[in-house]
Amino acid sequence: MDRLALIQSLAIPNTSKILLLVLDGLGGLPITEGGPTELEAARTPNLDALAARGVCGLSLPIAQGITPGSGPGHMALFGYDPLAYEIGRGVLEALGIGFDLHAEDVAARGNFCSLDPQTGVITDRRAGRIPTAVCERLVQKLRAIRLPGVEVFVEPVEDYRFALVLRGAGLTDGLTETDPQRTGVPPLPVEPTRPEAAPTAGLFNTWLAAAFQLLADERPANGCTLRGIARNPGLPPMPQVYGLRCGAIATYPMYRGIAKLAGMDVLPTGHTIADEVETLRHHWPEYDFFFFHVKKTDSAGEDGDFERKAHVIEELDQLLPAILALNPDVVLVTGDHSTPALWKAHSWHELPVLLWSRYCRPDGVTRFGERDCLAGGLGHIHHLDLLPLALANAGRLAKFGA
Amino acid sequence: MDRLALIQSLAIPNTSKILLLVLDGLGGLPITEGGPTELEAARTPNLDALAARGVCGLSLPIAQGITPGSGPGHMALFGYDPLAYEIGRGVLEALGIGFDLHAEDVAARGNFCSLDPQTGVITDRRAGRIPTAVCERLVQKLRAIRLPGVEVFVEPVEDYRFALVLRGAGLTDGLTETDPQRTGVPPLPVEPTRPEAAPTAGLFNTWLAAAFQLLADERPANGCTLRGIARNPGLPPMPQVYGLRCGAIATYPMYRGIAKLAGMDVLPTGHTIADEVETLRHHWPEYDFFFFHVKKTDSAGEDGDFERKAHVIEELDQLLPAILALNPDVVLVTGDHSTPALWKAHSWHELPVLLWSRYCRPDGVTRFGERDCLAGGLGHIHHLDLLPLALANAGRLAKFGA
Numbered sequence: 001m002d003r004l005a006l007i008q009s010l011a012i013p014n015t016s017k018i019l020l021l022v023l024d025g026l027g028g029l030p031i032t033e034g035g036p037t038e039l040e041a042a043r044t045p046n047l048d049a050l051a052a053r054g055v056c057g058l059s060l061p062i063a064q065g066i067t068p069g070s071g072p073g074h075m076a077l078f079g080y081d082p083l084a085y086e087i088g089r090g091v092l093e094a095l096g097i098g099f100d101l102h103a104e105d106v107a108a109r110g111n112f113c114s115l116d117p118q119t120g121v122i123t124d125r126r127a128g129r130i131p132t133a134v135c136e137r138l139v140q141k142l143r144a145i146r147l148p149g150v151e152v153f154v155e156p157v158e159d160y161r162f163a164l165v166l167r168g169a170g171l172t173d174g175l176t177e178t179d180p181q182r183t184g185v186p187p188l189p190v191e192p193t194r195p196e197a198a199p200t201a202g203l204f205n206t207w208l209a210a211a212f213q214l215l216a217d218e219r220p221a222n223g224c225t226l227r228g229i230a231r232n233p234g235l236p237p238m239p240q241v242y243g244l245r246c247g248a249i250a251t252y253p254m255y256r257g258i259a260k261l262a263g264m265d266v267l268p269t270g271h272t273i274a275d276e277v278e279t280l281r282h283h284w285p286e287y288d289f290f291f292f293h294v295k296k297t298d299s300a301g302e303d304g305d306f307e308r309k310a311h312v313i314e315e316l317d318q319l320l321p322a323i324l325a326l327n328p329d330v331v332l333v334t335g336d337h338s339t340p341a342l343w344k345a346h347s348w349h350e351l352p353v354l355l356w357s358r359y360c361r362p363d364g365v366t367r368f369g370e371r372d373c374l375a376g377g378l379g380h381i382h383h384l385d386l387l388p389l390a391l392a393n394a395g396r397l398a399k400f401g402a
Numbered sequence: 403m404d405r406l407a408l409i410q411s412l413a414i415p416n417t418s419k420i421l422l423l424v425l426d427g428l429g430g431l432p433i434t435e436g437g438p439t440e441l442e443a444a445r446t447p448n449l450d451a452l453a454a455r456g457v458c459g460l461s462l463p464i465a466q467g468i469t470p471g472s473g474p475g476h477m478a479l480f481g482y483d484p485l486a487y488e489i490g491r492g493v494l495e496a497l498g499i500g501f502d503l504h505a506e507d508v509a510a511r512g513n514f515c516s517l518d519p520q521t522g523v524i525t526d527r528r529a530g531r532i533p534t535a536v537c538e539r540l541v542q543k544l545r546a547i548r549l550p551g552v553e554v555f556v557e558p559v560e561d562y563r564f565a566l567v568l569r570g571a572g573l574t575d576g577l578t579e580t581d582p583q584r585t586g587v588p589p590l591p592v593e594p595t596r597p598e599a600a601p602t603a604g605l606f607n608t609w610l611a612a613a614f615q616l617l618a619d620e621r622p623a624n625g626c627t628l629r630g631i632a633r634n635p636g637l638p639p640m641p642q643v644y645g646l647r648c649g650a651i652a653t654y655p656m657y658r659g660i661a662k663l664a665g666m667d668v669l670p671t672g673h674t675i676a677d678e679v680e681t682l683r684h685h686w687p688e689y690d691f692f693f694f695h696v697k698k699t700d701s702a703g704e705d706g707d708f709e710r711k712a713h714v715i716e717e718l719d720q721l722l723p724a725i726l727a728l729n730p731d732v733v734l735v736t737g738d739h740s741t742p743a744l745w746k747a748h749s750w751h752e753l754p755v756l757l758w759s760r761y762c763r764p765d766g767v768t769r770f771g772e773r774d775c776l777a778g779g780l781g782h783i784h785h786l787d788l789l790p791l792a793l794a795n796a797g798r799l800a801k802f803g804a
Contacts, residue, residue, distance in 0.1 A: 029763055033455070037763070062802060063405075064783065065790030066412070069803035082803065083408070089804035228804055342761065346801055348794040349763050371779075374765060380781040 004079065004241055007388055007397070011243040016329035016394040018244070018289045019280075020387075022077065023316060024070070024255075025298030025339025027351035027370065031306045038301070038341060039352060040369035042310040046320035047333065047354065047368040054331070054356030056365040057378025059386060061337050067348045073336030074258045076383035078291075079242070080235055087261065088173070088230020094163045095260045096253030097155055101232050106171045106200060108229040110154075110162040111179060112138060112221035113187070120186045125179065126160045127221035135162060138221055145210045147203050157253060164207070164226060172197045172231075175204065179225035187225050204229065237263025238289070242391060247283050249276045250293035259291055273312075277319050284326050292323075298346075301339030309341055330357040330393045332386060333368070353378060353386065357393035406481065406643055409790055409799070413645040418731035418796040420646070420691045421682075422789075424479065425718060426472075426657075427700030427741025429753035429772065433708040440703070440743060441754060442771040444712040448722035449735065449756065449770040456733070456758030458767040459780025461788060463739050469750045475738030476660045478785035480693075481644070482637055489663065490575070490632020496565045497662045498655030499557055503634050508573045508602060510631040512556075512564040513581060514540060514623035515589070522588045527581065528562045529623035537564060540623055547612040549605050559655065566609070566628060574599045574633075577606065581627035589627050606631065639665025640691070644793060649685050651678045652695035661693055675714075679721050686728050694725075700748075703741030711743055732759040732795045734788055735770070755780060755788065759795035 028037035035041075061068045061076050062083070071092055072082030090107035101107060112135065114124035130138075136156040143154050150168030157163055174197035178187045190204040204226065215222050238246045240263065248259030248266045256266045265287070269279040273294055280290060294316055300309035324331070334353040337346050352373040363377035381389075391397045430440035437443075463470045463478050464485070473494055474484030492509035503509060514537065516526035532540075541558045548554065552570030559565055576599035580589045592606040606628065617624050640648045642665065650661030650668045658668045667689070671681040675696055682692060696718055702711035726733070736755040739748050754775040765779035783791075793799045 029761065034764075058779075058781070063790070064787035065792075065794035065799055066408075067794065067799060067801045069801050072803040087803065092804060340761075347761070348791070348799070370763060371765060374777070374779060374781075 003081070003384070004236060006400070007079065007391070008241045010397045010400060011241070011391065012396055012398050013243045014395055016288065016396060018330040018390050018394050019292060019323070019328040019332070020077065020290065020390070021292045021294075021323070021331065021333045022074070023294045023297045023313065023333070023335045025301045025337060025346065026335025027338025027340065027347070027349045028301065028309065029340035029342045029349070031342050037370050038306055038309040039313055040371065041306070042313040042317070044313060044317040044368055046317045048366060050320070050324070050331065050333070050356050051354050051368040051372070052366040053362060054354050055360045055363055055378055056352065056354050056368065056373040056376030057381045058350040058370070058373050058376070059334055059353040059378075059381045059383050060350050061383045065348050067346050068337040069346065070254055070336060071258060073383070074255065077334070077336060077386060078238060078262045079384060079387040080262070081384060085233050085235055087233050089228025090163065090230045091228070091232055091261070092254050092257045093157055093161070093228070094155070094165055095257030096255070097157055097163060098256070099153065099155055099163060099165065101165065102167060103232055103234060104171060105165050105167045106173060106229060106231055108164045108204070108226040110164050111225045111227065112160040112162070113223045113225055114220040115186075115223035117222065122180065122183045122185060122187060122223070124220065125183060125225070129159050130221050132156065132158050134221065135160060138215065138218065141214050142211055144214065145207055147207055150203060152207065160221065166200070166203060171200050173229065175201050175229040177225070177227045177229065178208065179227050187223065190226065190229065232261070235262055239263050242289070242387070243396065244289040245287045246289045246291065247287035248291040248293070249279050250291070250295070251276065252293075252295045255293045255295065264291060273315055273319055277322050280323065281326060297335070298339045301341050302344060304341050304344040306341035330355070330390045332390050334386065350380065353381065355389060355393065359393050405483070405786075406638060408802075409481065409793070410643045412799045412802060413643070413793065414798055414800050415645045416797055418690065418798065420732040420792050420796050421694060421725070421730040421734070422479065422692065422792070423694045423696075423725070423733065423735045424476070425696045425699045425715065425735070425737045427703045427739060427748065428737030429740025429742065429749070429751045430703065430711065431742035431744045431751070433744050439772050440708055440711040441715055442773065443708070444715040444719070446715060446719040446770055448719045450768060452722070452726070452733065452735070452758050453756050453770040453774070454768040455764060456756050457762040457765055457780055458754065458756050458770065458775040458778030459783045460752040460772070460775050460778070461736055461755040461783045461785050462752050463785045467750050469748050470739040471748065472656055472738060473660060475785070476657065479736070479738060479788060480640060480664045481786060481789040482664070483786060487635050487637055489635050491630025492565065493630070493632045493634055493663070494656050494659045495559055495563065495630070496557070496567055497659030498657070499559055499565060500658070501555070501557055501565060501567065503567065504569060505634055505636060506569070506573060508568045508575060508631060508633055510566045510606070510628040512566050513627045513629065514562040514564070515625045515627055516622040517625035519624065524582065524585045524587065524589060524625070526622060527585060527627070531561050532623050534558065534560050536623065537562060540617065540620065543616050544613055546616065547609055549609060552605060554609065562623065568602070568605060573602050575631065577603050577631040579627070579629045579631065580610065581629050589625065592628065592631065634663070637664055641665050644691070644789070645798065646691040647689045648691045648693065649689035650693045650695070651681050652693070652697070653678065654695070654697045657695045657697065666693060675717055675721055679724050682725065683728060699737070700741045703743050704746060706743050706746040708743035732757070732792045734792050736788065752782065755783065757791060757795065761795050
């Protein structure tokens with residue numbers, strides 16, 4: 001029996017509230033041999049106190065050695081097998097800006113880039129990271145492009161990034177990216193990876209040719225590439241599978257997009273963690289499940305900034321009492337993947353996880369950190385198992401079998 | 403998505419070097435109640451120092467309670483699911499002597515045996531372990547046998563063992579062994595396990611009848627049996643799947659054969675562990691991945707010799723600094739299976755495993771031993787997960803998903 005179908009068959013409603021607190025890229029590594037990880041170095045009295053009352057462990061997002069992108073890491077946290085549900089970057093980008101993606105739309109992430117006007121080869125894959133205002137002006141230009149038989153949407157995202165969505169009957173996915181991932185070569189054409197995708201590939205290539213003409217006199221953004229051309233994977237919505245009214249609080253477009261894909265209501269919020277806590281408080285009565293996303297742990301890890309990552313964790317820790325004052329029934333704290341400052345990128349390492357409810361079985365762990373969690377009662381667990389465990393602790397899963 | 407296909411889709415090249423150090427049959431048991439295992443009893447300051455800097459755990463070769471043969475244990479270490487890729491003993495034996503096995507060949511392991519000249523029942527399944535020189539003379543005799551429409555190869559291996567390979571169109575596997583696994587009964591005929599295998603079974607039986615005639619006057623080896631009649635399973639080669647140039651260093655034919663089956667270059671080497679280290683040093687620049695096999699831990703375990711097994715581990719430990727001086731980026735130390743001296747055979751027990759790289763997450767383990775590894779950061783892991791983990795630590799696996 002499919003796992004999600006099993007959970008759905010057991011889900012029962014009640015009035016409990018579950019809080020999933022995701023510190024993006026939480027897992028870390030010692031930056032100096034023998035030293036602490038970011039989380040171990042951070043002063044986290046409130047997380048430690050919760051760990052002491054809860055049950056801890058180390059959680060594997062996908063599989064040993066596999067480094068998750070943000071999509072798969074969150075899919076697993078939401079209970080969807082990321083190897084079964086693949087989500088294209090274009091879809092995430094479109095949803096992240098609040099674009100109302102229809103089931104049959106095909107979405108691409110666009111990057112403005114710089115081309116050598118003589119040879120057409122890419123000289124900068126991000127067009128000198130043009131400001132968002134320039135991106136908005138260029139997108140406005142590109143909206144003039146029409147294609148036969150389909151609607152075309154071009155939307156600015158941030159800096160050099162935009163979203164391109166085609167809508168119409170008969171569109172398919174199965175298309176290659178045009179970003180060659182290096183400079184000194186021209187952008188690639190969109191190629192179909194299966195015969196049925198040829199007409200849709202043709203439409204994207206027609207659009208690209210027109211875009212290159214319109215951008216020809218621009219500097220530095222006189223070209224663009226398309227990545228992650230994909231359709232909405234059609235996830236069974238979380239409210240339907242789990243019987244939960246789901247609210248998402250995230251500041252960054254991609255995570256808002258992922259939440260929307262999973263069927264959550266994405267709540268308007270400000271830019272700081274304190275703003276997010278205020279949003280949580282404001283909407284507390286309306287939802288059974290909250291996905292609360294903290295982005296800056298990951299950004300600091302990607303920048304290789306050990307201290308800043310530890311500081312973001314401390315910032316969250318200081319806000320934890322205000323969060324717990326709302327009286328959630330189940331609190332789950334972890335991340336979507338590790339982003340050690342030492343590695344400066346997402347990594348494959350397991351993440352510390354902390355579950356608290358009135359009905360968890362506490363272990364001897366009294367500090368929330370990678371090495372302490374090794375002795376935790378959850379042992380080595382998988383991301384896919386966390387949400388069912390939270391539901392059980394919330395009294396929301398009926399007995400299996402007689 | 404198939405696991406090997408997933409890893410292949412993520413594999414990226416770089417200049418890092420991975421060393422897989424396999425102490426055959428490493429896992430042990432206390433020989434006296436309350437005592438140490440072989441590894442715990444051995445003095446291993448260098449392995450202990452590496453364990454302190456690395457991450458440890460206990461690894462399960464196949465599944466709980468399943469005792470692996472040498473083939474499946476190594477397949478799992480190389481990342482091939484041993485339940486999906488079955489390898490016949492005949493194939494291993496042929497490859498182990500450097501026989502150039504073609505994809506469609508059918509290979510059997512042969513054992514010279516002693517038969518009662520009157521009744522034809524087996525009196526010694528190994529013909530008194532005749533010396534290899536006698537084996538070679540008998541094989542020379544058997545080479546006179548011709549079969550219609552196929553080429554026949556007979557090759558000596560060691561002692562009473564030889565390899566028999568048939569080559570030709572239309573040969574199949576799906577054949578039973580002729581060794582009844584006990585004395586006092588005659589050898590069995592080759593039987594087809596599916597209808598299409600009947601003609602190939604007939605060829606093997608014709609060959610056996612001729613062999614018995616040629617051997618009739620020999621003593622003690624006046625008969626033979628065939629085991630593990632099989633075809634090359636056609637493993638996707640490691641260099642292709644992982645993007646690694648793979649070199650194998652092993653002294654014993656079967657392990658050289660397994661390595662060749664997996665697509666590795668099998669390097670000429672001497673008989674001692676020190677010889678193998680010299681081979682490693684000599685070929686260090688040429689490969690990205692080395693499979694370094696130590697046989698005598700297993701032999702000692704099979705002989706029930708606790709002290710000798712501990713001593714082989716100590717011998718390897720003393721050579722470890724010379725190995726580490728080559729500056730591998732990732733070192734993985736484990737075995738293919740346990741061979742406790744107490745059990746005198748391969749066993750089902752998990753094995754201690756040690757992974758070191760600059761990017762592993764150290765735990766609190768400071769001694770490399772079964773009980774210490776229980777507290778390790780890798781927890782209870784599977785052999786199949788070890789190579790992907792090593793690849794990740796080497797920076798050789800790209801992110802999965804956006």
